[in-house]
Amino acid sequence: MLSGGLDSTVCMAVARRDGAERLLAVTFDYGQRHRIELERAAAVAAVFDADHLVTPIDMRGWGASALTDDTIDVPAAAPDSGGIPVTYVPARNLIFLSVAAGIAEARGAGSIYLGVNALDYSGYPDCRPEFIASFRATAALALKRGVEGDPLQVRTPLIDATKAEIVRLGVELAAPLHLTWSCYRGGPAPCGDCDSCALRAKGFAEAGVADPAAL
């Protein structure tokens, strides 16, 4: 599952390192205002010589998220309040994982790789390890291959990593970090100000690495 962001790109490099010879990058066009993600995902997939499937799931009509509703502003990064921010998209990872599970079953893929992490993250409930564990069990019950005793593997190799560790791992694995896009806002350049830009900047700073995608 490749958004075109930092985490999913490093995750793809991990999949390759793990020995995945054939990679199918699945990207979701869900009406996100940061549509440049989609172009970056295509560029990243090409670097990995992966097939690329862009799946449209239009969430704009649902409302309720700053990432898909133009009437809700993306806020500046703020100290962690413990709450779930307005950039939360209802059930996003649940939906994306479910679609990826369907595609994996149809195509005969053995594993899904998902670059979630629950340390330096925006506080979305569907990034937490307990959600991922529960999804694994549900997918095993939903899919033919699970019934047949060969459950789909759902791998989240970055879930316990800090953003700095993800940056370092990306550098180590020569992931194309220069192609990645993190900004939640839809501008032509990263705003440097939203939660996602702030987390990215913190990660590169703590890793002691210059962000190759910075202007």
Place this chain on the structure above:
Amino acid sequence: MLSGGLDSTVCMAVARRDGAERLLAVTFDYGQRHRIELERAAAVAAVFDADHLVTPIDMRGWGASALTDDTIDVPAAAPDSGGIPVTYVPARNLIFLSVAAGIAEARGAGSIYLGVNALDYSGYPDCRPEFIASFRATAALALKRGVEGDPLQVRTPLIDATKAEIVRLGVELAAPLHLTWSCYRGGPAPCGDCDSCALRAKGFAEAGVADPAAL
């Protein structure tokens, strides 16, 4: 969740009986060859004075199912072999439930109603009670409302019913059974021959009710 078939239409009548005043019918356009379902769903939603949201999720490119891949024939009904039939669509209910959960959270709906049943059914793994139970737990972890202690209700009032019981319940609740469509094939009239037609005919026969949608 309203496909336009018998079960989901009766399920909608149950939701109304349960006291649901505002109903949002969610129908999936997933590339099914029996596209007449979509028209029937709209007609059923209108009878219930429900809002109707048709959500496109194109599964045709995935292949692997007779319902979405024109190169795979829909077979005639056969005695239960205990296997999963070729009309199985990978992860269909998992995906549909996940999307419905996202819509419910965005719109502030308290419950999802799903007309699955695990008695007179085609043997799909994602119709079984153990799958539904696992999905409930996963959705509670994925959604903001679950984190906040008010998990989404996922109701499957027909899960233990026979097809005949579903027909009788539909008659009792005055559900618009004449508008429903069950045939898996894409013809202008029900084929009478596929698994879904066979289950429907058996249900009406055992209930002692004439099928109002029959020619």
